[in-house]
Amino acid sequence: MCVMGFGQSTDETMSLCEEEERAAMKAKKVKKPEKKGRKPKSTFLHSGICKTCGVPHPWGKDAEIDSDNTSLLPPMRGVFYETEELEHLLGGLEETVGLSLSNIYITAHKRAVSMFVSNMLQGFTVDMARRLLSRIVYMRIIQLVNWCGLGKVSLRSYKKGKWLELGVSDIWSERLFPGDVAGVWTAVEGKDCSVKLRRAGNSWVCRAEALLEWEDRFTERLHPPAGVLMGTKDYPRCPVCGAPDEFKCYQWDRKKGLIKERDTGISVAHNTVGCVNTALFEIREELGKDLLDIVTRMEAEFIKKRVAEGRYERGRTPGCIGTADRNEVYSHYLDIIKRRCMGNPIEVSFSNKTLEVTVRNPGNEELLLGRILGTYEAVEGTPGQIDWQVVQGVLEAKVTPSNVMG
Numbered sequence: 001m002c003v004m005g006f007g008q009s010t011d012e013t014m015s016l017c018e019e020e021e022r023a024a025m026k027a028k029k030v031k032k033p034e035k036k037g038r039k040p041k042s043t044f045l046h047s048g049i050c051k052t053c054g055v056p057h058p059w060g061k062d063a064e065i066d067s068d069n070t071s072l073l074p075p076m077r078g079v080f081y082e083t084e085e086l087e088h089l090l091g092g093l094e095e096t097v098g099l100s101l102s103n104i105y106i107t108a109h110k111r112a113v114s115m116f117v118s119n120m121l122q123g124f125t126v127d128m129a130r131r132l133l134s135r136i137v138y139m140r141i142i143q144l145v146n147w148c149g150l151g152k153v154s155l156r157s158y159k160k161g162k163w164l165e166l167g168v169s170d171i172w173s174e175r176l177f178p179g180d181v182a183g184v185w186t187a188v189e190g191k192d193c194s195v196k197l198r199r200a201g202n203s204w205v206c207r208a209e210a211l212l213e214w215e216d217r218f219t220e221r222l223h224p225p226a227g228v229l230m231g232t233k234d235y236p237r238c239p240v241c242g243a244p245d246e247f248k249c250y251q252w253d254r255k256k257g258l259i260k261e262r263d264t265g266i267s268v269a270h271n272t273v274g275c276v277n278t279a280l281f282e283i284r285e286e287l288g289k290d291l292l293d294i295v296t297r298m299e300a301e302f303i304k305k306r307v308a309e310g311r312y313e314r315g316r317t318p319g320c321i322g323t324a325d326r327n328e329v330y331s332h333y334l335d336i337i338k339r340r341c342m343g344n345p346i347e348v349s350f351s352n353k354t355l356e357v358t359v360r361n362p363g364n365e366e367l368l369l370g371r372i373l374g375t376y377e378a379v380e381g382t383p384g385q386i387d388w389q390v391v392q393g394v395l396e397a398k399v400t401p402s403n404v405m406g
């Protein structure tokens, strides 16, 4: 799910908004409130796109993004995951522990998404619409989801309180999409569900069905929100919608439900940072494994390959890795952290074979440490080891050559 809140209606959403409002008022015989000055920011979800900067409204008008590209509405922190990066991580973890982690992934993701959507569905009018007009709420969420790079989603079948069936093509993650659907269901319906994903030709069908009782014993168990919000909006952004200028690097294809980086061509998907955080938290709780080193190493291998293949090179890649200024090279590769909303690498320095990186507002420590370590190993062509600490919402990492070959 994307980082989104509520805002004033756009041209594209006007008819649905009015329909909801009329129906809700008719059902409850509520007197329409008088408009006084500026409309408060808690009405309906936007689903349009900014004509000035080309960034969809969920990231412009609705979300309040700070100078670290982090949403100012905790715990609704959203990040851009590389779809291949997540598959590498989640598939690799299953191989490492030798077990199917499907239930853990889906349950953890369901909780994170449910919290995310519940925060979206705030406000009197929307709350009423959710109870009385849940089909319209699902339609509105689907409109927004199609901006998030999760695939092209459509409503196939729905019976209030009983089931929800969605079709999806270009699915972002077969492992996690059922968790997306279950999370939306539990947030809207207020009851637990079973969820199944099946193939249908070239696309997929995902069906959530109501359970009589909550089967998830840990409904409230979530990894706490990461990072410290800076609260400043002093950064280059679109004067019309307020989206960070950096988000112009993304190409949004709503018809296919895809997001690609224009300069690298890499597919990304926008989802809650609570997804990976809570999945790792659950694996630790359930299996008692300390996964930090395993996940960091797994991510480092993925990033090392990406860098070596030139996948992160953009127009301004500073010369040849072997000869260019190391500080420029590392800044170039690690700048990607910020555009993905995973934190802001405010200091990057290299000397005496040592790379030191400071990331303000880190999103997921394991993924960030893996990215820093993998970048070092690709650039230096030698194994590294990483020491780190988090102090007051700031990640300080130091990579040095490893003493052990590996």
Ligand SMILES: [Zn+2]
Binding pocket: 050, 051, 052, 053, 054, 055, 060, 238, 239, 240, 241, 242, 243
């Ligand atoms: Zn804009």
